[in-house]
Amino acid sequence: MKKYLAPLFMLIIFEAVAITLWLTKDNIFYLFNFSYIGLSISLGIFLFIKKYKHARRIVQLLVGLYMLMYLGLICNENMQIEGFWYYLFTGVFEAATIHYAVAKIFGPLLFGRGWCGYACWTAMVLDFLPYKSPSQPRKKLGWIRYITFTVSLVFVASLFLAKVGNIERIMFWAFIVGNLAYYAVGIALAFAFKDNRAFCKYICPITVFLKPMSYFSVLRIKCDKDKCISCGKCKRVCPMNVDVTDNSRKRKNGTECILCMECVRNCPKDAL
Ligand code: SF4
Ligand code: SF4
Numbered sequence: 001m002k003k004y005l006a007p008l009f010m011l012i013i014f015e016a017v018a019i020t021l022w023l024t025k026d027n028i029f030y031l032f033n034f035s036y037i038g039l040s041i042s043l044g045i046f047l048f049i050k051k052y053k054h055a056r057r058i059v060q061l062l063v064g065l066y067m068l069m070y071l072g073l074i075c076n077e078n079m080q081i082e083g084f085w086y087y088l089f090t091g092v093f094e095a096a097t098i099h100y101a102v103a104k105i106f107g108p109l110l111f112g113r114g115w116c117g118y119a120c121w122t123a124m125v126l127d128f129l130p131y132k133s134p135s136q137p138r139k140k141l142g143w144i145r146y147i148t149f150t151v152s153l154v155f156v157a158s159l160f161l162a163k164v165g166n167i168e169r170i171m172f173w174a175f176i177v178g179n180l181a182y183y184a185v186g187i188a189l190a191f192a193f194k195d196n197r198a199f200c201k202y203i204c205p206i207t208v209f210l211k212p213m214s215y216f217s218v219l220r221i222k223c224d225k226d227k228c229i230s231c232g233k234c235k236r237v238c239p240m241n242v243d244v245t246d247n248s249r250k251r252k253n254g255t256e257c258i259l260c261m262e263c264v265r266n267c268p269k270d271a272l
């Protein structure tokens with residue numbers, strides 16, 4: 001029964017967040033929202049323990065579609081980085097700011113870039129593309145993420161500085177246009193570089209938060225050196241080019257790990 005503690009632990013964490021936010025914000029939405037996400041993730045971990053091949057994809061679809069369709073399109077919450085800046089500037093600690101705090105800023109201290117592997121609606125689509133593990137060496141294009149990060153900040157700040165009216169409506173359209181642009185660029189890059197996750201590696205502005213925070217992540221894939229036969233399969237199947245056989249925090253591309261478990265599933269010696 002010990003192995004089932006992981007999904008239970010995850011469910012308890014999310015329930016704790018759900019109940020805390022429900023009571024402190026006096027808004028039952030948080031109870032449903034975080035309970036749903038916690039249940040979806042716990043289901044995924046359970047299915048993974050049961051060795052179900054598509055466990056991660058199921059969570060990705062359950063959480064990603066919920067956030068994109070329900071929170072984004074129906075509730076008009078801009079959950080992109082522009083929405084985070086918007087709510088930060090207005091001083092409102094609501095859905096987008098809470099979402100960023102939990103999933104992308106402080107959460108990664110605990111569960112690394114689990115967001116990228118199990119919840120992001122951009123990667124949810126990109127992961128359907130044919131290039132699951134990169135066939136070419138990684139490009140030195142990671143600096144682009146700082147440009148997209150700065151552009152998003154300047155865009156929202158200038159709306160405030162120019163005292164533009166009805167910014168909330170602009171944020172809704174920015175969410176639609178931003179997502180379409182992400183999908184278009186992400187799909188084009190995936191085909192150009194033969195790498196589904198090229199967008200994540202070079203363009204995504206959110207990685208400016210995710211990478212440094214996930215460096216300290218409690219949850220990490222570790223290698224049992226006594227079992228490892230250095231076959232290199234884990235590195236070949238890794239979509240993010242992580243050197244998972246190195247247990248140090250400075251492992252190559254360590255802050256890129258999205259906890260997708262492909263390396264674990266493919267290791268012939270159960271060393272991971
Ligand atoms: S890097 Fe960005 S686009 Fe890729 S999964 Fe993470 S948040 Fe989504
Ligand atoms: S796949 Fe397993 S055995 Fe092979 S190098 Fe990686 S950890 Fe070692």
Ligand code: SF4
Pocket residue numbers: 221234237238239240241242244256257258259260261262263264
């Ligand atoms: S294959 Fe392993 S090292 Fe690579 S991203 Fe997935 S979990 Fe991390």
